[in-house]
Amino acid sequence: MPFIPSEQVIPFFCIEATCLSPIDPRIEELEEYVLKNYIESQNFLPSMWASQDLSRPRTTNCCESFHAHFQKFFQNSNPNIFTLINRHGDVQQLTLMKFFAISKGGNAKTRKRDRCQREKEMGESHTRIQRSQNFEI
Known part of the structure; x- marks a missing residue:
């Protein structure tokens, strides 16, 4: 998801990622965590971490x-x-x-x-x- 434009993160996650994920309680728990902390939360908005800007470093x-x-x-x-x-x-x-x-x-x-x-x-x-x-x- 970091390579998706920030305005498309929520639709992508809600439609694509949840439909494609296997039925497993651990995966569902992870999806809920990502949704709560990285998509809906005001702490880490998608505009902070989702970007197609190639000039930004993608490594550590x-x-x-x-x-x-x-x-x-x-x-x-x-x-x-x-x-x-x-x-x-x-x-x-x-x-x-x-x-x-x-x-x-x-x-x-x-x-x-x-x-x-x-x-x-x-x-x-x-x-x-x-x-x-x-x-x-």
């Missing part, structure tokens, strides 16, 4: 990319909770920087050298903030 590559990037921050598989929180804040700052660049008409894609420089500057500013909080300055 962006999620995989985020996870790979986030994972590079840690030296072991069980990091200290404070390290995890600090690194999450760093990633959030990078994301906000990209968001503001895009909202001002810029480009979110940056050269690796520029990104590395920004990450280094963020690390230095983070260290200064920690020192000031610990009264080391």
Whole structure:
């Protein structure tokens, strides 16, 4: 159904999908769930997820990319909770920087050298903030 135009999702689901589904209580339960949560609900309107726009990503590559990037921050598989929180804040700052660049008409894609420089500057500013909080300055 994600490839059907959003205005045709409800007729398609009500006519085609329910007529073609096998008679099985589990399938009926799934159909009721989809109808309740994704078609009739105001939380996830079909206009949010049903689109024929080919320019929108249809994969989870962006999620995989985020996870790979986030994972590079840690030296072991069980990091200290404070390290995890600090690194999450760093990633959030990078994301906000990209968001503001895009909202001002810029480009979110940056050269690796520029990104590395920004990450280094963020690390230095983070260290200064920690020192000031610990009264080391």
